[in-house]
Amino acid sequence: MIDSLIMLASGAPGKPLFSSPAIDSFKDVVNFWSQPQYSLPLFTILFVLMLVFYRKWSRPIPAGLILVGFSAIYFGSMAIDSNYSLILTKADNVPITIMLFGVGICLWTAFREAATNDKAIEEGKPIPYSDRDDKVLVWPDLVYIELICLVLASAALLFWSVGLPAPLEAPANPAGPPNPSKAPWYFLGLQEMLVYFDPWMAGVILPGMIVSGLIAMPYIDTNPKGNGYYTFKERPFAITTWLFGFIILWVVLIVFGTFLRGPNWNFFGPYEYWDALIQVPLTNINLSDYFWLYLFKSELPTNPFVREGIGIVLSGAWVLAFLTVPWWPLMVDNIPGIGKVSGFARKLFGQMGTIRFLILAFHLAIMAMMPLKMVLRWLFTLKYFIYLPEFNMNL
Amino acid sequence: MIQAIIAYITSTQIWNSVFRHGVPRDRRTRVMAIMSNVFLHLHPVAIRKSGIRLSFTWCMGGLTFFLFLAEAISGVLLMFYYRPVPEYAYSDIVGLRAHVTLGLLREIHRWGAHAMIISIWLHMMRVFLSGSYKPPREFNWGVGVILLVLTMLLSFTGYLLPWDQLAIWAITVGSNMGKATPFLGMQGPLSDLPQLPGGVALVTVRSDAAYLLLAGTSVGENALMRFYVLHCIALPVVTAILIAIHFWRIRKDGGISGPM
Numbered sequence: 001m002i003d004s005l006i007m008l009a010s011g012a013p014g015k016p017l018f019s020s021p022a023i024d025s026f027k028d029v030v031n032f033w034s035q036p037q038y039s040l041p042l043f044t045i046l047f048v049l050m051l052v053f054y055r056k057w058s059r060p061i062p063a064g065l066i067l068v069g070f071s072a073i074y075f076g077s078m079a080i081d082s083n084y085s086l087i088l089t090k091a092d093n094v095p096i097t098i099m100l101f102g103v104g105i106c107l108w109t110a111f112r113e114a115a116t117n118d119k120a121i122e123e124g125k126p127i128p129y130s131d132r133d134d135k136v137l138v139w140p141d142l143v144y145i146e147l148i149c150l151v152l153a154s155a156a157l158l159f160w161s162v163g164l165p166a167p168l169e170a171p172a173n174p175a176g177p178p179n180p181s182k183a184p185w186y187f188l189g190l191q192e193m194l195v196y197f198d199p200w201m202a203g204v205i206l207p208g209m210i211v212s213g214l215i216a217m218p219y220i221d222t223n224p225k226g227n228g229y230y231t232f233k234e235r236p237f238a239i240t241t242w243l244f245g246f247i248i249l250w251v252v253l254i255v256f257g258t259f260l261r262g263p264n265w266n267f268f269g270p271y272e273y274w275d276a277l278i279q280v281p282l283t284n285i286n287l288s289d290y291f292w293l294y295l296f297k298s299e300l301p302t303n304p305f306v307r308e309g310i311g312i313v314l315s316g317a318w319v320l321a322f323l324t325v326p327w328w329p330l331m332v333d334n335i336p337g338i339g340k341v342s343g344f345a346r347k348l349f350g351q352m353g354t355i356r357f358l359i360l361a362f363h364l365a366i367m368a369m370m371p372l373k374m375v376l377r378w379l380f381t382l383k384y385f386i387y388l389p390e391f392n393m394n395l
Numbered sequence: 396m397i398q399a400i401i402a403y404i405t406s407t408q409i410w411n412s413v414f415r416h417g418v419p420r421d422r423r424t425r426v427m428a429i430m431s432n433v434f435l436h437l438h439p440v441a442i443r444k445s446g447i448r449l450s451f452t453w454c455m456g457g458l459t460f461f462l463f464l465a466e467a468i469s470g471v472l473l474m475f476y477y478r479p480v481p482e483y484a485y486s487d488i489v490g491l492r493a494h495v496t497l498g499l500l501r502e503i504h505r506w507g508a509h510a511m512i513i514s515i516w517l518h519m520m521r522v523f524l525s526g527s528y529k530p531p532r533e534f535n536w537g538v539g540v541i542l543l544v545l546t547m548l549l550s551f552t553g554y555l556l557p558w559d560q561l562a563i564w565a566i567t568v569g570s571n572m573g574k575a576t577p578f579l580g581m582q583g584p585l586s587d588l589p590q591l592p593g594g595v596a597l598v599t600v601r602s603d604a605a606y607l608l609l610a611g612t613s614v615g616e617n618a619l620m621r622f623y624v625l626h627c628i629a630l631p632v633v634t635a636i637l638i639a640i641h642f643w644r645i646r647k648d649g650g651i652s653g654p655m
Contacts, residue, residue, distance in 0.1 A: 129445035161502035203572025
């Protein structure tokens, strides 16, 4: 509160370079659509389009246009909004910009090679560079590349260090938490998940399962194809799942946590002033309240397990549904590229065996619970599936 | 004249005791250059053409290792100037910029750490997208995942050391997660289950997971010392050992991946 008064008194942030009514209405539109309930589905749609049309956009001209267009909006916005440039130029946020462009450019080269390789596979030709004996000597062909990379990386690091002082705020004051208090940026995807889950899920179970899932991955993925070269066609399921986790549930959530979460962890659009005085009403409702108070118009049962029975059953059913996909009697017909879900799962199950399949299905169930809870929060202001404060266990 | 001097130097016993081969100009001496150098012999002598393309590897694994070395060197230098106690920590950091000639050490160390986080993510993405985790490289992928976690922990523990507002509150947010660990954290689910006979709670506010990490109930001087030791000794040593395993296994698992 005092912080925000000081900010108001000092007049920060200053005036942008350009302003006009047209720009203002553009900002309003962007601020509105960047709310998580709109932008995350939007990003997901873009993500799917990226995978479906990887052969088209990965050609140099479309990719270059995307890069130029994105850069123009990303950096150009600094000229039209001083709140935005304040956030973007915060010293510890600079690595996020580098990360975003790094991820984008690396994804582009990967999909460009995948397009080339997939074309060769379709035409029955060998993949480029697939001759195992086509070798060069490490001296000079590799050591020189390494030397050049070393020199360039040193230069870049020095340039960065000269140009941007490392942030140092006021001395530590255990009595005065800043608002908002944020973890280091690379953990902010998890801190953003705190909006939807309690700390034991967002801070312990989810990161634990990211690590266990990553380590288990090579043992779960029994697809022998795509070993040692970029391809999308030969392993669409693995790449879609993994990249959804990395791009949408990790990178995009980091951007949310760093750029779009202000005081009290309230959401602010990219061109909005971080006003600490804004109050957002807490309107979230537990599933058990919906069930007993709204549906049955009765009081909450005193036994916590009866009270939360509906949530426990539904959460268990969610996980069980994933574990038992191969035996689903219902056939979900013709999802493009996959076909029948249960048929696809049955094929996987046949390839993988019981243990591998169960580990995969369990990780997928928990991973899918993240977007599920987000969507339910946005649609029904759902707070917890299971609300058991008696055991500190809310899900 | 110069050639005569070079010819003389390269003919001395000292030179020949260090370099066991001539200038790497032909196949034999180029192979020797790799084999007779302890650092270079991490490499094979010959490598598949597919593996040295920048568009394939993005050089991200190598960059991560380079940044690890840069962090180690700048970190050792920083230790000359820094005392991990609340009385001095912040002023030592201020002094780094004010009093130390070419006071760039902290910048190099901090931005290098962020860059290393980015490069290790991109390295992981490359290995995933090129399917290089598949047999026979499953184990090395697992080693890599642990190295990823260690890198983030190294960066996290280092975040506290400047002892400014950014530092202690970021670590407070992070270590609050420890309090929520199931069974082991005071505010976590089922934390009253671990009990001694007679109903004595094992997990209390002074014995839970967050207390183990912070050596206190909040981020204080004990936490600073603990993070300092983890950051400067424990985590780097474990990381260095795992890096050695990671590199060794690359060779043992058939070198850089490529299409079969």
